[in-house]
Amino acid sequence: MKENILIIGGGAAGMEAATQLKKLGLNPIIVEKSERLGGHIAQWDRLFPAFHPAKDVVEQMLNNVKDVDARLNTEVTDIQRDNNGFHAVLSNKETIDAKAVILATGFDLFKAERKQEYGYGIYNNVITSLELEKFFKEGKDPRINNPKKIGFVHCVGARDVKVGNTYCSKVCCTTALKQACEMKEVFPDAEVYTFYMDLRMFGPGYEDLYLKTQKDFDVKCIRGRVCEVSEDMDGRLVIKAEDTLFGKPLRMTLDLLVLMCSMEKAKSIDKIQQKLGIANNSDGFMQNKDMYLGMNDSKQDGVFVAGTCTAPKSLPDTIGEARSVAVEVFNYINNK
């Protein structure tokens, strides 16, 4: 039995699902739209909560899928159901027949320009969390020029009806604290502030990271959401927030502002999703069959979902889902 399983998306979820499916004796085929596997996580430098190099994890995952059939720079342009399962047409005109489809299409990072009051793309020194991660990885970014005062804004594009995203993006809190610590490592003299609405330290070791952030790295956490950013004469950023615990509006001049952008379901899959008949939830993420026991099943027979296409998730969550989807698919093929 060497059934084809089409996996759309070669990020953490896609790679891990492929690894497990291979082990289970099936033939996974990854279709990835970018020129490499690894997804968002490959752009990351270190992972929370323990500052583990992302490279280690990604390399291991890549190593696991080196025998897996993967099509890079390729997108699924059309997909149809037939008697044998699914018939997919790729952008390189190739066709694939598969018994089952796994949507592991992940997320798009919220476009920070949409929160115009934060001035991303307008002011020089406003960057996103992803750009900061690139800076840690590559060691240079013209906008990060020995800053003395650095601010992190949580919940950019999350928990905000004004951009239409009312959900919590789950990982940005911890990411912000991790990056705040890393900034202190790079610029020990800098003052680092985070502006949060709630700090949601839900996972193992996360609360310890929070403690470390305050204790060892002297990062100052201010409970209040930044609502306006402007630029002063010297091109430094003037931010306005309320220190809600102190109960006063606060104004501060910063050299660098990092926006913790939220996750949104990847838009590029919309067309295929429609063809497969997979609806979205009210938050824009894909609907699965059931929140508890059917989290990897879609409402369509033979179509499975894994990873952040259904909701914001951390890397361990995603890997766990990828493994469980492999089992689901295995059982599905065997019971056919």
Next chain:
Amino acid sequence: MIVEGKKKIWADYQKDIPDDHYFYVRSCIRQAFWPGSEVTFLDITRNKLGKDFYENPYHTTCGGIAYHSDTIPQETAMTIIARQFALMHESGYENYVCSCITSFGCYTETLETWHEYPELEAKIRQYLWDSCKKEFAKPKYLAHASDIIYKFRFEIAKQMKYPLVNVKTGKPLKVVEHIGCHYSKMFPSKGFGGAEYPYVLVGMIEAWGGEVVDYPERRHCCGFGFRQYFVQADRGYSMSNTHKKFESMEPYEPDLIITNCPGCPYFLDRWQYVIAEQTGKTYGKNGYGIPALTYEEVAGLVMGYDPWDLGLQMHQVAIEPLLEKMGIPYDPKRKYQGLNGKDLGQPMCPSCIKSV
């Protein structure tokens, strides 16, 4: 209130108290506030219970007031304490018992600090040598005097003449217990029953027939809080704390408050008068206040000591109603006579709270 839960906590916080041979140190202020208390304590323990209590006439203050008021550094306070320990050592005792709660707190803090930082102990040893040419040994046991009474509460009960019972109704008296903050709030394991639900006074009340009143502000400070009280302008804060406690205990109609700290009975007693003057409100029945006694005074009362010998006339709040409830005979004429028969003088007649 789940009594089992409390009992479990009480069981968790127990400590061993040696049976005999104690080195006793007095409190600076209790002797002035409640001159009968320490005398009664020694009389009960020595003569009624037959225990060996040694007092060294050279002992001084522990430095606690100055320390908590930030007027001397910790090293100085520790050196004073080291000298006390040296006196004990010289006298051949190793069980240290102090009458004052703040002292108890200071001693505990010092011993714990030395335990964590032996180099500091060495330094203090040097200071003591330099200043007094004395050497000290740390006590084997450290106890507060109320711990001793707690330990022997059943022996006292055996000799009891007037239990904490209302002779007219036959019902147990409702007793509020108030523990000095420094007894166990800093080191919960050093007090009977821990910090949240101390048992030391509850044990006495239960053993002597009373009923403990549990009220919402039971944990709250009496209002002494060194710095609040010392500055006159801040004294209102001190009184407000006391006020809060009384407002909270009032609905339970307590007959009596037992305390184990020098300051607490003082503030719980005197502020009742000031509150009455300022607000017109008294917390006892019929215009009287609620008597706030020390545990020694209560022990003395139940064992049949004469109230005036116990120094109960030193209380602002009249204790006559309590004596009548317990059925203890007293001579009203002797109230303001000293032990030598001379007139002590009467307090200025309060306009609100009844003094007789």
Next chain:
Amino acid sequence: MDFGFCLSPSSHVKMDSIDLTTFNRLKETNPDVNTCIACGSCTSTCTAGNFTEMSFRRLLLMLQRGKEDEAKKMIQRCMLCGKCTLVCPRGINIRKILLDITR
């Protein structure tokens, strides 16, 4: 008798005895008063808050803690410009609530 000191008023919010009529009335017409997550966006962007103590976040709390007089005093500073409504991540109709408080 003057002792040179007196009882200090309690600083506690007495939740058992506060009057929540205004807040409850407000809740009926504006259920979203309950959805505030106290992020402070309204306060920080407030045009009047630039010059005064005006803070809608605190104002809501005042009403919830029975400090109606303080709340009404604070409202007097409001310019009704609507910036707060624009930045609220929970989409609370702040201007409407401000106006309804005094009804």
Next chain:
Amino acid sequence: MNQYIFHPFVLPFVLGMAFVLTYCLVGLFRIIGQLPKDDRKKFWRSLVTPKTAWANIRDLFGDCLFHVKIWKRNPILGYMHSAIAFGWFMIIVIGHVMLFTLKPLQDVDVHGFARTFTNFYYPIFYKHFAEETPVFAFLMDFFLIVIITGIFIAVVKKIYSGVVGVKRVTKFGFADNMIRFALWTIFPFRLIAEKTNIMAFWWLYSIDLMIFMCMLPFTRYMHIPTEALFILLKHAGLKPREPRKGYALAQIYSCPSCGLCIDACPMSVNDKNSGNTSAYFMKKLRNADDAEAKRIAETCMQCGKCVAVCPVSIESCDIKMSQREATPYIINSDHSYLENVESSSSVNSTVLYFAGCMTQLTPKIMRSMKKIMEAAGENYEFLDKDGGICCGRPMMLSGKKSEAQAMIDKNTELIKKSGAKKLVLSCPICYKVFKEEYKLEGIEIQHHTQYINELIKNGKLKVSKGDVNYVYHDPCELGRAFGVYDEPREVLENVGNLRKAKSEKELSICCGGSLGSFNLTQQERDEITANSVDDLMYNHPDEIVTACPLCLKTFSKKSPVQVKDISEIVSEKI
């Protein structure tokens, strides 16, 4: 023999006519009496001022008789209305003309009072009483048939309103339905009566007329007699001061409840909200339902589209404002702290730029304006670089004029102190209040669309043309309020290609963010925004352009393409 000159079946009609005439006369005195003194003076003067008198004549004919505005909206609707109204008017006129030419059937000479009284009903029932000439007979029959065709359309419209391009119609109560039915049956009855001369139909015809006239004052058909007065009052330049008195009352009676504003209102995307449109507002006022009128007045976004489409030009936005003023919120505003506010700008610039509260939240506009003014070599200064005072318009919108004045005064002081000759605003909300309420003599007030257009026209600003397809959204307070439609479009033509939205200019749809409404929830606003975006995306533009920071923020949430401010577009093309 007088029996043929008079027949008892005319009595219902005569009674009805007498009633309605009395009612209208009393109403006229009442409305005029309720006008404030200065307004009344203005009114009398306007009647004799040639300019307004001419406008009166033009509109009386154009609107009351020929219904030009309805024809413009929708020809079928125009025909329907004209057929009934103009047709009826014509048979009344022709009937009166006939009165002098026809011979009674019974050759009886009627004189004096009897003659005058006869005039009253004679033309209405002439076929029963007189012999007709063929020409008149043809005319009368022709117009009667025309009326009946109009009624036919009306009946069809009642069943399916789509035939006249109307999605939603006003829902009527018992009285309005009843009088409509009376109106519809009057003419068929007359036709049958005239052709058959059966007495029962003459009776029915007369009774129908009575029902119509007696009910008229209590229904929407009151617009027939009132509209003329409303036109006169409007041309006198009055503003409604109180929501149910004087000028406003004339408008209330003039509203025909046609419901054209229901489809036009942006709120109607949600059927639940179509009850909050102007037609219903006027109805609530007419029925003296103050609580509902107040609620609707406060729900309205004040976008002004209902006024733009109204065939009678009812100024419902103004009436809603007067309703808000009538029962203002009691805040007891205290803006004494404004005294100490200082401007962050220095003196001695010719152009003063006031960003306003909303623009503080869209820094791109401020930055673009800065770039533009610098590129044009202007001597400029920002008034509220460091955050300023609200312009006062939002306060006005809550009906609190005097409170708004505190801010207006302070801003006026700051602006005058700067010595600038020109004030440029980015926010149409500010623009409206600056134009209407601020007294800034010698200082030209421009919105940045006008300002940029001027800079490009006089060559101060050089821009390059790209090939991006733009669609322009007219902000309500810039477009409908001040007719600034061409300047932004000219600017955009200079930098790219302009595509048309489905609804443009005075018909453009509010973005949904409006500060005007107090009651709309976020979700309701989102629905409006989505609808407005759909309208703008009609011709598949690459980018949506607007000229209001509030529109910009509102659209950004829902738009599938980039939304930009016009200043941003221009600054990209310098």
